[in-house]
Amino acid sequence: MSTAAVHARPEKHDTILYLDGVSVSFDGFKALNRLSLYIVAGELRAIIGPNGAGKTTMMDVVTGKTRPDAGEVFFNGGIDLTRLDEARIANLGIGRKFQKPTVFDNHTVLDNLELAIAGDRGVFASLFFRLSGEQRDRIDAVLHTISLTADSGRLAGSLSHGQKQWLEIGMLLIQDPVLLLIDEPAAGMTDAETEATAVLLKEIVKDHSVVVVEHDMAFVRSLGCPVTVLHEGHVLASGTLDAVQANQQVIEVYLGR
Amino acid sequence: MTSTRSRAPRPLAGGLLAGSGAAAATIGLLLAAAVLVPVLNLAVAADSPVHMPTWVVSLVGKYLTFALLALSVDLIWGFCGILSLGHGAFFALGGYAIGMHLMREIGGRGVYGNPLLPDFMVFLNWSELPWYWHGFDSFPFALLMVVLVPGLLAFVFGWFAFRSRVTGVYFSIISQALTFALMLAFFRNDMGFGGNNGLTDFKDVLGFDLQDDRTRAALFALTAVVLAAAYFCCRLIILSRLGKVLVAVRDAESRVRFLGYRVEYYKLFVFVFSAMLAGIAGALYVPQVGIINPSEFAPANSIEIVIWVAIGGRGTLHGAILGAILVNYLKTWFTGAIPELWLFALGGLFIAVTLLLPTGIVGLAEHLRRRRPPATGDETPHLARETAP
Amino acid sequence: MASVGTAPVSPRGPLVRPLVVAVLCLLLALLVVRPVGAQEAAADLDPLVRQLADRDFAAKITAVEALGATGDTRAVPVLDAMLTGRLAVRSADGRLVITESRGSVLLLTDPLSGAEVGEADKSAVDFIAVNNRLRGVLRGTLGGLTLLSPDAGRRREAADAVFRTRDSALLPLLERAAAREHDAGVKSRMDRALAALRALAAPDPAQRIAAVTALRNLADPEVRSLLATIAAADTDANVREAAATAQRHVEQRLALWGVLGNVFQGVSLGSVLLLAAVGLAITFGVMGVINMAHGEMVMLGAYTTYVVQDLFRTYAPGAFDFSVLVAIPSAFLVTALIGILIERSIIRFLYGRPLETLLATWGLSLVLQQAVRSIFGPSNREVGNPSWMSGALDLGVLTLTYNRIWIIVFSIAVFAALMLLIRASGFGLQMRAVTQNRRMAAAMGIRTGRVDALTFGLGSGIAGMAGVALSQIDNVSPNLGQSYIIDSFMVVVFGGVGNLWGTLVGALTLGLANKFLEPYAGAVLAKILILVAIILFIQKRPRGLFALRGRAVET
Missing domain, CATH: 1.10.3470 (ABC transporter involved in vitamin B12 uptake, BtuC)
Structure with a gap:
């Protein structure tokens, strides 16, 4: 992906995710301030920024948790996300991983994946749901991808922190989304786990669009993708990691003030 | 940066994972009781040491209706995390529905001998039956209302509450307000439900004398069988993917939403189902105790149900049944022997269970059986969790 | 006429009543002209008091009204006893007494002097009957009499009682009382009663309209019902209209309050x-x-x-x-x-x-x-x-x-x-x-x-x-x-x-x-x-x- 693509404002119908002039304020505090961000299909994008820059709020807006006060949010070119709730947006194909690993502690790893697997989400469909052989195969494949095959019968709550992060990514994968929003996947991981996670993400991006929010610069570097810097609710700079790290404004925001 | 979070799994799902042994035992015991108790009451001579007097049959029958009520609360609280402090209202509505049928059954045998109007209406100088009393002369219609009225109320209330994402203590408080409002309403004479005397002096059901030992034994057997069936249904729900979604909602509601589930529909389904179970419990309760009055709507009653479940073991269906029977047996014993201490005992139970026995008796038993330290982790995570960046 | 206590209670003849009424009218005239002189009228109270024991309710009412017209506050205990059913005739000698319960027996006192005259069993006296109409008259009259009481609280109650009687016969007494009144609070209550009586009974429609208008600023449910009565029943259309307007006004004020x-x-x-x-x-x-x-x-x-x-x-x-x-x-x-x-x-x-x-x-x-x-x-x-x-x-x-x-x-x-x-x-x-x-x-x-x-x-x-x-x-x-x-x-x-x-x-x-x-x-x-x-x-x-x-x- 070239740096030019990041700076240019593409046509809406070319994008997978299109945020334009989005503002959100909480009791006078502007969490997002006319934020514009465009992701095209098949892109891997890292978003960095200091605390309070609006990274998580941006994800909240995209996934329907928070309604923007102003601005446009479109998915896949033409679907207005500001009118839909979380469940609808998830079913459209936007998966989200939380900052804190959020898995179902009282369910086994297998059950966690079973709950996430694509399919009818209706109440009565769930009542009479049985896993098909094909779905079992998919679960096995994902278990293998996230290296949890041996732990599939364990309660998710008993997994290590890194394993929970992976399980959550696995749950995203088995949802088969078009776009993945991943909030700090490397948080609290060992170096080895971080490295493995980067490999995993690069694997995923082969057939998904991915937005990663991350603090860990080494991790971002290992992703080798375009970077967008958020600050005070809007985009401060975009480009390669080296380019933004050399940006005077970015340096001020991170080190100065 | 988030550090390792200390959210260890609570052993609440222990009952879920427990083999079908506990389930088979529960159903077996209930069905055995449905046969044995009537036999011990009717077929064994009164002077025999194993004879069971009718008052005991009715008392245990009452416990079983409470067990069904506890089951309904456990289903939503234990598995879905919805703490309803108004479930007594659904129980009472079911009771009123069957009570209205039993009132109509009295017919001309009331004190005032009016063939159509129940005594209290004659006493209030009413000349005709209110519209909502029509149809209750039919037993099937009354049965339908037993599940429909609580179900409908739960649907409307739940629809508003869950769609607006009223959760946690907020839900608890407004559900308490609901039952409180209903209590005030039913205390009014002009509501047409007998005011504070409620509905009583029932004569018979389907032509069987309610005072007859055989009718009472049959009601007991019916209660035990219905409880067993309800337990079975709840277990089916819990073991299905729907049940897994419910537990997931309890533990991480927003995660479930982001997986694409419409959490409010799941909550609504289980809330309505639970309200119907509570209604059935009320309908079984009223013919056995012979009265239904507005005090059944009292908020205190609804909270008491929760403690039955907590003592037995929240999130374990058989725990709810066990807890209801145990606490109510204690209540019977206390109010007979040392009535002035009962509220101390009940209040103490509330405190002790929440502080010392968060998994209830069933959880304790499982813990002892496994003979290993419980995976408690940090049991006092502060609310500040909410304020994390 | 004989003194109290000895004469039988018998003023029942057809001639007596007109005579009494004539005396009363004279008395009333005297009272209106001069400040109250209780002592001068004292001697004349006695026959009126005895007439209270008459079997005929109309005669009793006449006597009550006459007593009220004397303005003599000594009549207050008698009328009060009558109202509360404590006035009786001793069977033995026909003497009129006020009774007071003392355990199982009754303590008897003289109605005017208040002196004790002995005790009697309940069966030894005949209580004087009162009906609802008489009670109304008694209340009004008591009100009228206490208009002159030295106690401001009682005068105030009296003014309100007069207002409720709607009895125009009390108008002269009320006017006199209102003229003497110093207490502003009591005065306003008396003015209310005055306006009410005038609005009901003044002969000139213009006067009635003036009275009705005076009432319009009072936010008072009693005034509202009075005005409603006038608006419905007055003979003069203008008065009716004025009353209706005033009633609306009062209602607005009441709503505000x-x-x-x-x-x-x-x-x-x-x-x-x-x-x-x-x-x-x-x-x-x-x-x-x-x-x-x-x-x-x-x-x-x-x-x-x-x-x-x-x-x-x-x-x-x-x-x-x-x-x-x-x-x-x-x-x-x-x-x-x-x-x-x-x-x-x-x-x-x-x-x-x-x-x-x-x-x-x-x-x-x-x-x-x-x-x-x-x-x-x-x-x-x-x-x-x-x-x-x-x-x-x-x-x-x-x-x-x-x-x-x-x-x-x-x-x-x-x-x-x-x-x-x-x-x-x-x-x-x-x-x-x-x-x-x-x-x-x-x-x-x-x-x-x-x-x-x-x-x-x-x-x-x-x-x-x-x-x-x-x-x-x-x-x-x-x-x-x-x-x-x-x-x-x-x-x-x-x-x-x-x-x-x-x-x-x-x-x-x-x-x-x-x-x-x-x-x-x-x-x-x-x-x-x-x-x-x-x-x-x-x-x-x-x-x-x-x-x-x-x-x-x-x-």
Whole structure:
């Protein structure tokens, strides 16, 4: 992906995710301030920024948790996300991983994946749901991808922190989304786990669009993708990691003030 | 940066994972009781040491209706995390529905001998039956209302509450307000439900004398069988993917939403189902105790149900049944022997269970059986969790 | 005519009545012309009094009216005895007496002199019968007579009684009384009665219209019904129209006063709710703890008041008026200490599990209720009002009781003090810090455990002070807290958590809504309607009126 693509404002119908002039304020505090961000299909994008820059709020807006006060949010070119709730947006194909690993502690790893697997989400469909052989195969494949095959019968709550992060990514994968929003996947991981996670993400991006929010610069570097810097609710700079790290404004925001 | 979070799994799902042994035992015991108790009451001579007097049959029958009520609360609280402090209202509505049928059954045998109007209406100088009393002369219609009225109320209330994402203590408080409002309403004479005397002096059901030992034994057997069936249904729900979604909602509601589930529909389904179970419990309760009055709507009653479940073991269906029977047996014993201490005992139970026995008796038993330290982790995570960046 | 006591009661002949009436007219003329001279008329009272025993009701009425026309206040005890059924004739000698029950026998006194004339069994006297019409006349006449009483309170009552009789015969007496009246309050009541009688009976329509117009500024339900009568029944169309206009005017004023009355009642209820709920709001806002035993803290505050008053009655009965002032800090200390004890022994183990806290504190509330029941008994305890809290401020149509006024003042004071504490004190700063970010506050060196304990103590202490206030207007029983706890929850839920202004607005809104709905729906239905309204409201704003927004409050 070239740096030019990041700076240019593409046509809406070319994008997978299109945020334009989005503002959100909480009791006078502007969490997002006319934020514009465009992701095209098949892109891997890292978003960095200091605390309070609006990274998580941006994800909240995209996934329907928070309604923007102003601005446009479109998915896949033409679907207005500001009118839909979380469940609808998830079913459209936007998966989200939380900052804190959020898995179902009282369910086994297998059950966690079973709950996430694509399919009818209706109440009565769930009542009479049985896993098909094909779905079992998919679960096995994902278990293998996230290296949890041996732990599939364990309660998710008993997994290590890194394993929970992976399980959550696995749950995203088995949802088969078009776009993945991943909030700090490397948080609290060992170096080895971080490295493995980067490999995993690069694997995923082969057939998904991915937005990663991350603090860990080494991790971002290992992703080798375009970077967008958020600050005070809007985009401060975009480009390669080296380019933004050399940006005077970015340096001020991170080190100065 | 988030550090390792200390959210260890609570052993609440222990009952879920427990083999079908506990389930088979529960159903077996209930069905055995449905046969044995009537036999011990009717077929064994009164002077025999194993004879069971009718008052005991009715008392245990009452416990079983409470067990069904506890089951309904456990289903939503234990598995879905919805703490309803108004479930007594659904129980009472079911009771009123069957009570209205039993009132109509009295017919001309009331004190005032009016063939159509129940005594209290004659006493209030009413000349005709209110519209909502029509149809209750039919037993099937009354049965339908037993599940429909609580179900409908739960649907409307739940629809508003869950769609607006009223959760946690907020839900608890407004559900308490609901039952409180209903209590005030039913205390009014002009509501047409007998005011504070409620509905009583029932004569018979389907032509069987309610005072007859055989009718009472049959009601007991019916209660035990219905409880067993309800337990079975709840277990089916819990073991299905729907049940897994419910537990997931309890533990991480927003995660479930982001997986694409419409959490409010799941909550609504289980809330309505639970309200119907509570209604059935009320309908079984009223013919056995012979009265239904507005005090059944009292908020205190609804909270008491929760403690039955907590003592037995929240999130374990058989725990709810066990807890209801145990606490109510204690209540019977206390109010007979040392009535002035009962509220101390009940209040103490509330405190002790929440502080010392968060998994209830069933959880304790499982813990002892496994003979290993419980995976408690940090049991006092502060609310500040909410304020994390 | 013979003197009282010897002559048989027999003035029943057809000739007697016209004679009496003639005498009376003369008398009345004398009275109107000259100031009252009781002694001069004394001798003439006796036959009139004896005529009260006549079998014929018309004769009795004539006698009563004649007695009234004398303006002689000595007739008051006689007429009063007649009205209350204590006037009788002794069977043995036919003597008219006033009877008074003395155990099983009756004490007999002379109707005019008041001298004792012996005792008699109940069967030994014939009580003089009165009917409804006679009672009406008696009341009016008594009113007329007491118009001249030296006691302003009695004159005032008399003026109102005359107003209610609508009897134009009393007009001359009333005019005379009104002319002499010095007390402005009594004068206005007399003017009201005067205008009423004139509006009813003045011969000239113009006079009647003037009288009707004079009545239009009185916001008074009695005036309204009087005007309605005139508007319907007067013979003159102009008078009818004037009366109808005046009636509308009075109705508007009445409606205004009604609104003011509702506002006072509503603010009064709101201030009680505020006192009860504000402590709850603090513990919920700061600690996320739903304290179901909060109502019991209120109850304990009320019982503390009872104990304090009991001590005052025993050791310092003269200083009883100060008992409430001593009870306020006592109740605060007692309940705050209990609150801290509860927090340290139960609540602190349950943080982060609000539903479990709810259950544990509910259990606690049962224990506290039963403990109080065991110690003080299940029945209501008598808590007295100090003299400065008894009585009422009378604003004509509206009566504002002092205890309610003081409670409004008290709750404003408590609220202001609390605001000051939170905004301006070091402890308040720590409390706000913990509310906003517990973990960060802990990292800054704030001892969050201590803040929690003190906050819970503060919330409980305020509940205790609410109990002192409630003891002044409600029954002090072990169930006292239960009757307020659900309303308090509604206030907190409605107002929103984490903002005391929300609690204030919530409490006042609920209080006012209750009192404005009550006249239309009745107390119970009003309560139901409000509960339903809040249940619907919380759908729209699940976090209340003044909810904090943003990530910080979401889980």
